[in-house]
Amino acid sequence: MDTRRLLNLAALGGPAAVVVTLAGWLVAGMLPLPISPSASPSEVLSFFTDQPDRVMAGFVLSSIGVVLMAPMLALISVHMLRMEGRVPILAFTQILTAAVTVVVNLFPQLIFAVGGFRTDRSSDTIVLLNDLAWLLLFTGIAPFMIQNVVIGLAVLRDPAGVFPRWLAYLNFLVAFAFVPDVLAYFFTTGPFAWNGVLVFWLALTAYCVFLVAMSWACRRANHLLLAPAPAPAQREHASVA
């Protein structure tokens, strides 16, 4: 496989993650309407134990899906290296936080799958696993926000336009969209509950938009990377300020 095809394949990681993860959630029953934090222990128990094979298969699928974004996250930093030149602190921060986001996305899927592993568990235990998976998945927002902010800063500082400038502002917006997620600790019903409009649906939409937009921008930037270009040290350096 030549480099161009490899880079373009890596760029598809984001949309692939969206499709496979959402498919897994559909199989598991997390979509179309996710279980509420105000659901009774017996409802939570029946979610995991009525059809445990379906739940486990679905979350195994989503646990694979969320990791498919990894090559695209690496590719983002490859392009950021070109933007930053010799001191690529933002590119390294991006790849570091991106690795954390993969873990934060992966482990809750596995904990959900663990919920279906035994059918003789008490409802208390199942409720704990369910709470743990949901709150881990949605409230650890800092790695995601830092990732968005460093991508945005790198794009605004880049004089060569490797990524379009509007992508910077989209990243800042996505970062803000994650802020309400921490309120999931304080609500069991309504828009700030983990299944609410301003937590589940806003974060899911923002993250899907982020993955698809970054994929588009990476594919667009791939041909610039492969074309010989002058060293960044020669470029006039722009500043955010």
Added chain:
Amino acid sequence: MSTEPVLGEPTFLWDDDPPAPSPSPGPAPARGPTDEERTGVPAEPGLWIFVLGDMTIFGVFFVVFAHYLGEDRAALKASASALHQQIGAVNTLVLLASSYFMVRALHAYRAGSARLRADLGFVLVGGAVFLTAKVAEYALVLADGHRPGTELFFTLYFAVTGVHLLHVLIGMALVARWRAVSLRGRSGRIFAEGVAVYWHMVDLLWVVIFNLVYLGATT
């Protein structure tokens, strides 16, 4: 493999001697507008993705608040009457005044006037007063025994005003950065106009929050 384009060293490993420029450069990269290239909108078009998107998220907040307000009007009215309206009103005036100084600052920036630093300083003072008053207000509300976790109105109040306060803090950091840059030179047009647009957005959002949460909920 022989037809594969040759990749250079990773950019950050390049030494000080740049490679010879290629005779056939790739497609010309798209560039962001320079300071002199007027786009017809403040800052640059991409910024408005953020501004309109952020205001839409706040719009959802406001719809949610109005929804709860309609559900149990009497209970929310009782809770809302415990808010410190005077502090909210003072903060509204403070932010409006800071927006006035932001307008002056942008005019000074465009005229290349040294008044810029003073005007940005007044904006920062406004932000600091807002911040201080907000913290005092939170302390008073908590001292009155209202907790974000127990009363719906105060959960919404702390959530909406808290997220807005985060916006104010980020705005103050941006204004401070603009002012710091202006001490030793001239910041870029896109940055300057972008900070001004952001600050006005934060002000506008507060005016809606004040009307909805402090005034609308009590009537």
